[in-house]
Amino acid sequence: MPSITTTPRIRKSPFYEATVAAGATAFTVYNKMFMPLSYGDLSAEYDRLIHRVALWDVGGERQVQLVGTDAGRLAQRLTARDLSGMQVGQGKYVAMCDHDGRLLNDPILMKLDEERYWFSLADADMLLWCSAVANEGSFDVVVSEPDVSPLAIQGPKAVDLAADLFGEWIHDLKYFWFRETELNGIPLALCRSGWSKQGGFELFLQDGSRGNELYEGISAAGTRYGIGPGAPNHVERVESGLLSFGGDTTPDSNPFEAGMARYVDLVTDADYIGKAALQRIATDGPKRLFTGLMFEGEAPSAWPLAERTPILVDGRKVGTLSAIVHSPRLSKTIGLAQIEAALVQSGASVEVTSPIGTHQALVHPLPFI
Amino acid sequence: MPSITTTPRIRKSPFYEATVAAGATAFTVYNKMFMPLSYGDLSAEYDRLIHRVALWDVGGERQVQLVGTDAGRLAQRLTARDLSGMQVGQGKYVAMCDHDGRLLNDPILMKLDEERYWFSLADADMLLWCSAVANEGSFDVVVSEPDVSPLAIQGPKAVDLAADLFGEWIHDLKYFWFRETELNGIPLALCRSGWSKQGGFELFLQDGSRGNELYEGISAAGTRYGIGPGAPNHVERVESGLLSFGGDTTPDSNPFEAGMARYVDLVTDADYIGKAALQRIATDGPKRLFTGLMFEGEAPSAWPLAERTPILVDGRKVGTLSAIVHSPRLSKTIGLAQIEAALVQSGASVEVTSPIGTHQALVHPLPFI
Numbered sequence: 130m131p132s133i134t135t136t137p138r139i140r141k142s143p144f145y146e147a148t149v150a151a152g153a154t155a156f157t158v159y160n161k162m163f164m165p166l167s168y169g170d171l172s173a174e175y176d177r178l179i180h181r182v183a184l185w186d187v188g189g190e191r192q193v194q195l196v197g198t199d200a201g202r203l204a205q206r207l208t209a210r211d212l213s214g215m216q217v218g219q220g221k222y223v224a225m226c227d228h229d230g231r232l233l234n235d236p237i238l239m240k241l242d243e244e245r246y247w248f249s250l251a252d253a254d255m256l257l258w259c260s261a262v263a264n265e266g267s268f269d270v271v272v273s274e275p276d277v278s279p280l281a282i283q284g285p286k287a288v289d290l291a292a293d294l295f296g297e298w299i300h301d302l303k304y305f306w307f308r309e310t311e312l313n314g315i316p317l318a319l320c321r322s323g324w325s326k327q328g329g330f331e332l333f334l335q336d337g338s339r340g341n342e343l344y345e346g347i348s349a350a351g352t353r354y355g356i357g358p359g360a361p362n363h364v365e366r367v368e369s370g371l372l373s374f375g376g377d378t379t380p381d382s383n384p385f386e387a388g389m390a391r392y393v394d395l396v397t398d399a400d401y402i403g404k405a406a407l408q409r410i411a412t413d414g415p416k417r418l419f420t421g422l423m424f425e426g427e428a429p430s431a432w433p434l435a436e437r438t439p440i441l442v443d444g445r446k447v448g449t450l451s452a453i454v455h456s457p458r459l460s461k462t463i464g465l466a467q468i469e470a471a472l473v474q475s476g477a478s479v480e481v482t483s484p485i486g487t488h489q490a491l492v493h494p495l496p497f498i
Numbered sequence: 499m500p501s502i503t504t505t506p507r508i509r510k511s512p513f514y515e516a517t518v519a520a521g522a523t524a525f526t527v528y529n530k531m532f533m534p535l536s537y538g539d540l541s542a543e544y545d546r547l548i549h550r551v552a553l554w555d556v557g558g559e560r561q562v563q564l565v566g567t568d569a570g571r572l573a574q575r576l577t578a579r580d581l582s583g584m585q586v587g588q589g590k591y592v593a594m595c596d597h598d599g600r601l602l603n604d605p606i607l608m609k610l611d612e613e614r615y616w617f618s619l620a621d622a623d624m625l626l627w628c629s630a631v632a633n634e635g636s637f638d639v640v641v642s643e644p645d646v647s648p649l650a651i652q653g654p655k656a657v658d659l660a661a662d663l664f665g666e667w668i669h670d671l672k673y674f675w676f677r678e679t680e681l682n683g684i685p686l687a688l689c690r691s692g693w694s695k696q697g698g699f700e701l702f703l704q705d706g707s708r709g710n711e712l713y714e715g716i717s718a719a720g721t722r723y724g725i726g727p728g729a730p731n732h733v734e735r736v737e738s739g740l741l742s743f744g745g746d747t748t749p750d751s752n753p754f755e756a757g758m759a760r761y762v763d764l765v766t767d768a769d770y771i772g773k774a775a776l777q778r779i780a781t782d783g784p785k786r787l788f789t790g791l792m793f794e795g796e797a798p799s800a801w802p803l804a805e806r807t808p809i810l811v812d813g814r815k816v817g818t819l820s821a822i823v824h825s826p827r828l829s830k831t832i833g834l835a836q837i838e839a840a841l842v843q844s845g846a847s848v849e850v851t852s853p854i855g856t857h858q859a860l861v862h863p864l865p866f867i
Contacts (some may be wrong), residue, residue, distance in 0.1 A: 132502065132523065133501065133526065133527070134525070134535045134536070135804035135805075136526060136742075136745055136803075137746075137803060137804070137806045137820050137821075138526075138621060138745035139526070141804075154501065155502070156501070156503070158502070158508070166503045167503070227629055227633070228633040252507060252530070253623050254622050254623035255626065257626045257627040257630070258627070258629075260597075261630035262630050265630065265631055265635055375507040376505055434505075435504035435505070435506070435510075436510060451506050
């Protein structure tokens, strides 16, 4: 892998020093922040996530904060999901779309109080989008990027660790719900969330100067559960069918093509950008769908796939592969793709050409596990 | 330096394969695209830029295109500079600001025809900003990211090379002016521009499938001038005082604090976002200014500086250092900083603490050379 040059233009997360001390070997850039992707033993990292608990620096998931009397109205304007019943302390997975219904981001929206919301974002400068909409419209809202950086604990033992750290009340937190609290005086919002299906929490640190202290405190407290460093896990996320915005999607993808149909509300009174376009797309039916692929025989497992790869049927391009991994739990090579809707619905057989040959795969529903 | 993980989320430029073949060793991520920063011998790369001609993959400078009857009006709305006299074929260095006058980007704006403009952008998702302003307002414009990727030739021999390739008419191109043309049938816009003060051109490739062919053609044609691979050169750009948006600036910087005062038009009729805020800032006077620092004695030359470093006077923080290099042409260690305006105006002496000690430096006007 090529090396990356450090520069003030790309930020370090508040947990950076701690992750380097823990042995981080490979990074990506996410929202103009370095994010560790591996600590040198991907197999051990997968194992910790599936069987114990993993500690992830996901500080690159930046927040956009809306504060003001119109915060709720602006949050709705920016979100293709009906927020009318949303409660304080609740989070929702939402699609943000442009005026043509194209997916701009798939954040968790968190309602901190009636006049304060966070979008917890995938990789895109959504501060620009939110700020332009707020100020070119007439919204009494201050839009900003607050000093908030998530640290995730993920895996089956995360719940025990969270109970040790925060108390038994954490068992009452429903998925995507959160509470503002503290840990040894470090302010944070504890949310039952995270980019895996193994369960866990994200700790939204609210004081960037205390990131390494938080990381090391969690790491020490988790020793009894076999905690260790990790990162959003490419193998597990493919098994679980979790969308990587910008990786699995293209700039022209709409939420129906990204597996987010259930999060788009078309028939309510909610007023949001892109609604008319999404209604048209829903009526016509999306052209492509996000789906799994299960490879037959001894297909190569490339980690990671460096770029999207064409998928063919009878020599005709019918979609693109965006991820391919070997699943230890399935003992199969599996992938994620966007493929023509009719072929997904019929469970078609397709071809993918790799550097070592042409491979057969079957469309497979998500998640795999 | 840590390694970077490849992923479909981060694009390869159309020149990627050619740059790898040419020996690219270090990359950054710029507008979600890999951009080579070195070919393993920074000294030789500097030498080529200063004395001969260097070939740079700057495909990461993405364009936002405005097309439509209101393209000119929208370009003005987005730009803190009076565009009323702008001609087809002309480019201008402009500041894009938010409603509070904060600098969002410092692109070259290019007018391709009366209804078609490109912003050639620094590192930020300005497509989101431009699209929101266009669609939340009432502009009859289609905003998109076109298939346009710049390749730069920079250095004193670039003009001879360009004349060989395109003809003697290139001598009539004024700085930042451009012409749409082709090279061996490859469509491109040739612009007299580039992120150095050594002179040169940017070739805005308009067919991404032909990037490696263009790179290799230019490379072959430039052999007689001693062409070789390079990248936006950190040493030369500090000597020349060229702003790195997002590196030298912080999210709250306004254009006056970024050395862009001469590009902000406050007294014309031009209607643009942030004008009222910029008028207030101009009246009050900017708090900080972008300036050079010349270090005394044997200051350490760190390349690159990984993060902004505090600048002190009598123990009080008065600014931040964002770049420090050893200048071969000055035989001095020099840097770039944002420092309190009064100290810049008085040419103050300041202190910077590095890992090996505390160093004295004098405020120095830009450019150094």
